[in-house]
Amino acid sequence: MTTDSRENLLRDMVRIRRVEETLAELYPSGEMRTPTHFSIGQEAVAVGVCGALRRDDVVYSGHRCHAHYLAKGGDLRGMVAELYGRETGCARGRGGSVHLNDPAAGVIASSAILGQTMAVAVGTALAFTMDGRDHVAVTFFGDGTVEEGIFHETLNFAVMRRVPVLFVCENNGFSTHTRLDVRQPASVSIHARAASYGMPARLVDGNDVFAVHAAAREAVAHARGGAGPFFLECTTYRWREHVGPQWDYDKGYRTKAEVDAWIARCPIRHASERLLSEGVCTPSQIAAMGRASQIEVDEAVAAARAASFPAVEDLTLGTV
Amino acid sequence: MRRLTYGQAISEATVQCMEADPSIFVAGIGVDDFKGIFGTTAEAFRRFGPARVFDIPNGENAMTGIAIGAAAVGKRPLVVHPRNDFMFLCMDQLFNLAAKWRYMFGDRGGVPIVFRGIVGRGWGQGATHSQSLQALFAHFPGLSVGLPATPADAKGLLVSALQGSGPVVLLENRALYELEGEVPEGLEAVPFGQGKVVRAGTDITIVGISLMAYEAARAAEILLQHNVSAEVIDLRSVRPLDAAIIVRSLRKTGRLVVADTSWALCGVSAEVAAIAAEKAWPYLKAPVRRVTPPDCPAPVSRPLEDAFHPNPSTIAQACLDVLKAGTPLGAGVADVQATFAGPY
Numbered sequence: 001m002t003t004d005s006r007e008n009l010l011r012d013m014v015r016i017r018r019v020e021e022t023l024a025e026l027y028p029s030g031e032m033r034t035p036t037h038f039s040i041g042q043e044a045v046a047v048g049v050c051g052a053l054r055r056d057d058v059v060y061s062g063h064r065c066h067a068h069y070l071a072k073g074g075d076l077r078g079m080v081a082e083l084y085g086r087e088t089g090c091a092r093g094r095g096g097s098v099h100l101n102d103p104a105a106g107v108i109a110s111s112a113i114l115g116q117t118m119a120v121a122v123g124t125a126l127a128f129t130m131d132g133r134d135h136v137a138v139t140f141f142g143d144g145t146v147e148e149g150i151f152h153e154t155l156n157f158a159v160m161r162r163v164p165v166l167f168v169c170e171n172n173g174f175s176t177h178t179r180l181d182v183r184q185p186a187s188v189s190i191h192a193r194a195a196s197y198g199m200p201a202r203l204v205d206g207n208d209v210f211a212v213h214a215a216a217r218e219a220v221a222h223a224r225g226g227a228g229p230f231f232l233e234c235t236t237y238r239w240r241e242h243v244g245p246q247w248d249y250d251k252g253y254r255t256k257a258e259v260d261a262w263i264a265r266c267p268i269r270h271a272s273e274r275l276l277s278e279g280v281c282t283p284s285q286i287a288a289m290g291r292a293s294q295i296e297v298d299e300a301v302a303a304a305r306a307a308s309f310p311a312v313e314d315l316t317l318g319t320v
Numbered sequence: 321m322r323r324l325t326y327g328q329a330i331s332e333a334t335v336q337c338m339e340a341d342p343s344i345f346v347a348g349i350g351v352d353d354f355k356g357i358f359g360t361t362a363e364a365f366r367r368f369g370p371a372r373v374f375d376i377p378n379g380e381n382a383m384t385g386i387a388i389g390a391a392a393v394g395k396r397p398l399v400v401h402p403r404n405d406f407m408f409l410c411m412d413q414l415f416n417l418a419a420k421w422r423y424m425f426g427d428r429g430g431v432p433i434v435f436r437g438i439v440g441r442g443w444g445q446g447a448t449h450s451q452s453l454q455a456l457f458a459h460f461p462g463l464s465v466g467l468p469a470t471p472a473d474a475k476g477l478l479v480s481a482l483q484g485s486g487p488v489v490l491l492e493n494r495a496l497y498e499l500e501g502e503v504p505e506g507l508e509a510v511p512f513g514q515g516k517v518v519r520a521g522t523d524i525t526i527v528g529i530s531l532m533a534y535e536a537a538r539a540a541e542i543l544l545q546h547n548v549s550a551e552v553i554d555l556r557s558v559r560p561l562d563a564a565i566i567v568r569s570l571r572k573t574g575r576l577v578v579a580d581t582s583w584a585l586c587g588v589s590a591e592v593a594a595i596a597a598e599k600a601w602p603y604l605k606a607p608v609r610r611v612t613p614p615d616c617p618a619p620v621s622r623p624l625e626d627a628f629h630p631n632p633s634t635i636a637q638a639c640l641d642v643l644k645a646g647t648p649l650g651a652g653v654a655d656v657q658a659t660f661a662g663p664y
Contacts, residue, residue, distance in 0.1 A: 058393070091426035101425045108392050109425060113416050119382040120417070123389025123397075130345070130371070130395070137389070150412075153379030157386060160377055318427030319461045320486055320560075 007281055009051050009209045010271045011289045013043040016067050017268055018293035019076065019300075023083065024245035026301065032083045034096035039067035041207075041239035044267035045170050046071035048212025049138060049232070052220045058106040058124055059138045060117035063098040064170075064238075065110035068140050074102035076296060081304040088307040094318070115141065115150035118167065122154055125163035125223075136223045138166045144175030146190050147183055155197040155229070162228035166219045167194065169231070170206060172238045177253040194231035206234030207267040210274070237262035321502035329471035329503045330360040330436075330492065333478040334398065336507050338368055341396060344482060346373040347383065348400030348436075355663065357400050358438070358497055380406050384413035384435075388421065391431035396482060404437030404491055405448050411456075418487040419462030430462075430486035434478070439581065441495040441531065442657030444625060445664060447617035452530065452581040455588050457489045458558040464488040464512045466557040467530035471501040473556055476510025483509060493531040493581065494664070495656050513560030517569070521551035524575040524639050527566060527592050529555045531656065532579035532611075532630060538653055539579075539635035545650070546636075548643055558588050566592060567600045574605035577638045579630055584612040609638045631655060 020038050027036060039046065046067035050059065053072065061068040069079055075090060082089030083097055090102050098112040108124065111117050121139035128135045145151055146169065158165050169190055173180050184190070195201040200222065204215045212234055219230035239259060241248035249256040275281040324332065338344045346361055352375050356362025365373040376383050380401070387397035401407050407414070414435070422430035440450035457465045464486065468474040474492065481488035518537050528536035533554035540550040551569050555562060570576060576596050578589040589610040596608050611630045619625055633652030640647045 060389075089426070091424060094426055095424045099424050101428075103428065108389075109417075109421070111417055113412055116385060116413060116417050119385025119413065120389035120392065122382070123386035123391075124393050125389070126386060127390040127393045127395045130390075150379075150381050150385065153377070153382030154385070156377055157379060157382055316461075318423040320422075320430075320464065 005051065006210065006275060009047050009213060010268070010275055010281070010286070012047040012051070012071055013209060013268050013271060014286070014289040015293040015296070016043045016046065016070050018290055019070060019297045020066060022294070022297045022301065023080070024240065027245040031305070033085060034083055035243045036083065036097040036245070037064040037243050038240045038245060039064055041262060041266070042170055042172060042236045043067050044209035044212055044271070045168065045206045045234045045236055046140070048209045049166070049168055049216040051213050052216035053106070053136065053138065055106060057136045057138065058108050059140065060108055060121040061100070061110040061140045062114065062117060062142065062145070063112040064142065065098065065100050069100040069102065069107050069110065072107050073105035074100060074107040075105065077300045077303055078102060080297070080300040081307055084304040084307070085309060086304055086307040087310045088304070093310045114145045115148040115154070117141070118145065118154045119150055122158045122163055122165050125158070125165040126161055129161070129163055134224055136164045136166060136220050138168060140168045140170060142175070143169060143171040143173065143180055143190060145169070146193070155194060155199070158229040159198045162226070164223035164226070165229045166216070166223055167229060167231040169233045171233055171235050174238065174242070176242045189233065191231060191233035194233070199229045199231055201231035201233065204232055204234045206236035207265050207270060209267055209271050239263060322505065323500050324471050324503040325497065326471045326474045326492070326499045327358050327360050327497040329475040330478060331363050332503070333475040333482070334361065334364045335367060337479060337482040338364055338372065340507060341482070343394055344372070344396040344398060346398045346400065347376050347387070348402070349376060349378065350402060351375060351400055357402060358663065361400060380409035381413050384410035384418065387433045388413060388418050388431050391433050396432050398434045398436065398482065401435065401437040403449050404439050404453050405451060407435070407437050407453065414487070415460050419460045421462070422486060423462060432485055433487045434481040435487070435489045437489065437491050439491055439493045439530070440664060441493060441629065442625070442660040443662060443664065444620035444622065445618070446620045449664070450618045452491060452493070454491055454529065454558050455582055455586060458561070458588060462486065463559060464557065465491070465559040466512055467491045468556065469496060469530050469533035469554050471499060471503045473510050475503050476508055477512070477556065479507050480509035480511055491530060495531050495660070496534065499534070510556065512557040513562055515553050515555045515562035515565040517565070518552040518554045519550070521549040521573065523549045523573060524577060524643060525551045525553060525566070525569040525573045526577045526579060526635060526639065527553045527555060528579040529558060529588060530581050532581050535630065535632050535656065536579050536635055538632035539639065542632055542636040542649070542653065543639055546640060546644070546647065548639060550639060561591065563595045563599060566595050570596060570600040570603045574603050575642050576604070576608045577611060577635065577642060578608065579611040579635045581630070582613065583615060584610050585615065587612060606642045609642050611635050611638045626655060
């Protein structure tokens with residue numbers, strides 16, 4: 001991997017973090033009236049995977065979709081305007097935070113019902129195969145989706161048809177506020193269950209962007225080469241509350257010590273230290289990444305706030 | 321015009337549309353087997369092979385999502401459910417994603433998918449294989465829902481669906497499959513949202529859908545013996561629903577009987593009655609009557625099953641009750657599935 005692309009992985013994570021922290025700060029003012037699931041702390045999975053994709057590959061996501069959208073190249077202004085409910089939003093103010101899409105960038109859809117876009121990604125991958133195109137489809141989902149019936153239906157179908165799809169499970173240990181160990185048998189890991197369907201499945205440190213990227217490159221090459229689906233389980237952790245911008249370690253379902261331990265394993269800090277120690281980046285270069293991203297997100301917020309709301313006369317447009 | 325059965329008309333529409341549009345593929349349980357979904361997919365499989373007509377694993381919800389994902393990048397999936405009752409398993413993808421796709425992703429285009437669901441009837445197919453789910457599908461914005469009652473409409477609505485820009489559910493009543501009728505040879509689309517006056521009349525309007533449009537026409541024949549001239553309307557689709565054709569007819573007849581293959585409560589018959597109340601109130605000379613299955617699941621035992629489904633006699637009796645209360649109908653006609661013994 002080139003120095004330049006490793007730097008880009010860090011830059012993309014810094015950018016996503018700046019965007020989300022800015023939006024989290026602004027959220028309490030009440031202008032963004034859309035339940036928002038921040039990806040803060042989980043950026044390495046999105047960036048590592050999307051860094052292994054081509055522009056014409058496609059991704060699908062779930063309710064926690066900001067990082068995937070941005071990492072794949074989704075338009076920042078379209079996303080921010082969507083959160084502000086504006087006509088200039090990526091879904092024209094009809095979708096909100098959990099339904100981000102930017103087909104031009106290969107972000108086909110995100111949706112808030114668990115597992116939906118697993119199957120949809122497989123359908124897109126099937127279409128790629130039928131048309132003889134060498135694109136790959138990726139679907140991001142959480143550990144909660146593993147409990148849904150569609151998870152199993154989808155893995156079964158993907159293996160039977162050998163479609164070029166990459167399943168990326170972001171295992172952050174919680175479904176809303178419920179821990180994994182009370183929802184799924186601890187004796188069989190998620191990636192082992194996926195492997196039991198007959199596809200390669202790997203466990204990856206989801207807070208190590210370079211490890212995610214290396215695994216994703218292997219997975220994408222496998223899928224693009226016609227060898228069928230590939231599954232990555234990436235362990236990571238959500239810092240903020242399930243939905244909304246606040247910290248919630250005082251709510252009883254997890255401790256501050258646990259959150260702090262994961263913050264100490266911050267994917268951005270990890271990547272920064274690595275690139276600094278290897279002399280790939282200087283501290284001032286990394287600081288500049290943050291400043292550039294801040295300018296970009298501030299401009300996106302200003303543009304969104306200046307944009308028009310959708311016209312009420314258009315309320316029912318787009319139903320058929 | 322040459323005649324085809326309802327099933328043959330579906331097969332012909334599928335083959336002709338697939339010839340015209342290489343993006344169409346057919347997927348479903350058993351679409352490529354020796355039965356070929358009552359013959360409706362067999363010819364398509366023979367012509368286009370497993371690349372475009374293929375069997376699938378069970379897993380209706382995933383298959384619906386898979387169809388959505390294929391449609392999102394330019395395909396036109398035709399998904400077949402040998403019984404519409406299995407479509408309960410795909411409601412999340414169907415309602416929460418396919419139907420909402422165009423709207424909630426900013427009107428960039430819909431997902432053109434056609435779902436065929438067959439409604440069982442007769443030979444004791446019972447509670448989970450002989451119910452008709454139009455009311456459920458019709459509730460959700462973003463879907464089109466058609467219920468063809470004739471071979472020509474079975475072809476025309478399928479053509480329309482396969483040429484459309486969004487998701488469509490077509491419900492086909494098994495009791496109609498052997499029905500013969502004239503069918504255009506070419507690719508003639510029947511638009512959604514346009515009902516049809518099956519038979520003109522002056523005394524009373526009978527609105528039916530699917531098998532009940534057919535049964536309403538048979539009821540109108542019986543009513544002639546009582547000097548009653550019934551106008552029969554086949555709605556053909558329930559979303560969109562042709563309110564204007566109902567209002568036009570009521571302006572003439574002032575009386576309405578609605579016949580549906582599914583239950584009354586929150587059903588399509590309730591919707592038609594609401595249209596009459598909201599848009600045709602000045603013309604109504606009598607209360608609206610509905611003829612629907614009783615409020616219980618479909619039974620198996622023959623006398624119970626015969627009593628469960630509305631038929632020409634119950635529809636005609638309802639009309640007489642509206643026009644000439646207390647008049648007994650007299651002899652009825654044979655049940656539409658009287659000789660049916662499969663295949664199911």
